[in-house]
Amino acid sequence: MIAGLAASSVIDTAGVGAFVADDVYGLEEAVPPRFQPRGNWISSLSVANVIHRFSGPGGTEPPLFNEDRTRLLGKPWSEVSVMATDPTTSGQNILLYGDLSAAYRIVDRIGLSVELVPHVFGPNRRPTGERGLYAYWRTGGAVVVDNAVRMLQVQ
Secondary structure, three states: OOOOOOHHHEEEOOOOOOOOHHHHHHHHHHOOHHHOOOOEEEEOHHHHHHHHHOOOOOOOOOOOEOOOOOEEOOEEEEEOOOOOOOOOOOOOEEEEEEOHHHHEEEEEOOOOEEEEEOOOEOOOOOEOOOOEEEEEOOEEEEEOOHHHEEEEEOO
């Protein structure tokens, strides 16, 4: 999910090919206290549905989600549709928790570069009699503090 995340930030589920409520608590507890106050959860919707079912009607487990399913264990939860959806397949990264703003940075290079294109060519590879502008800038993103988040991976 997050390229550049250190192996020490990946936590395995308790069982092989299994995902249980204790895995959610364990992931939360693995994040250092410094990053807990601004913690956020992200997962796919199908994994969130599995977590919601951990505290079924008449069960002994307290609800992990709030009533409107916007907070997991009291912290904000967001859906990321590109995350793994099957919490029983080995090697899948199914849940991420931590201070995302401290862990990941997106940086734009200051300045926009613009170049004049003196002759614009059409699809037939002939000049169209027009001039153009070619504009570009650089943007990058990377994990800068991998200790700020933990990723839950199915064993």
